[in-house]
Amino acid sequence: MLHSDTRRLTYNDTDPAGILYYASWFPKMEALLSDFLYRNGYRQDQALAAHGWTTVTRATECEYLAAARLFDEIRLELRVGHIGTSSFQLAYRMVRTDDDVLVSRAKTTIVLVDDEQRAIRIPADFRAQLEEWATA
Structure with missing residues (x-):
């Protein structure tokens, strides 16, 4: 695991039945990535000026394997996956900490x-940095 954060689900994350609203993971995944990049000297708001490039999301997918509910504590985990010519993949895991x-x-x-x-x-x-992170 490259980076992680633990969050408690709030009412804002759930549907009226108190079950996680499916789209709630996406802002949390982006926040985990932004925090990781920031901690490692890659500020997205300064990337063009500092490096001549910035990052954009091309595709995303999410599998929902078990219900997550209001006030569940969730550990979000980040890993670097496949590294291509102009893109790279990130893998996320969302784990309920209680069980x-x-x-x-x-x-x-x-x-x-x-x-x-x-x-x-x-x-x-x-690329060298991504490869190092991929083996972390």
Whole structure:
């Protein structure tokens, strides 16, 4: 696991029956990634100026394996997956901490783009960093 955070589900995360609303994972996944990148010196708000590229989400998918409910404490885990020419995958796991049940897993494909939103090759230094993270 590369990075994790534990969150308690709130009413905002659930439907009227108190079960996790399916789209609630996506902002939490993005927040986990943003926090991880920030802690490692890659600020998305400064990436174009600092590196000449920024990241955009190309695709995302999520599997719902068990119900998550209001006030469940969930550990979100982040890993680096496949690294391509201009994109890389991130893998997420959402685990209920009370019983260690995997409630969801997800993948996101991130593309590096230039200031005109054109896909670019992953620079060698960032590729090396991704590869290091993938083996962490």
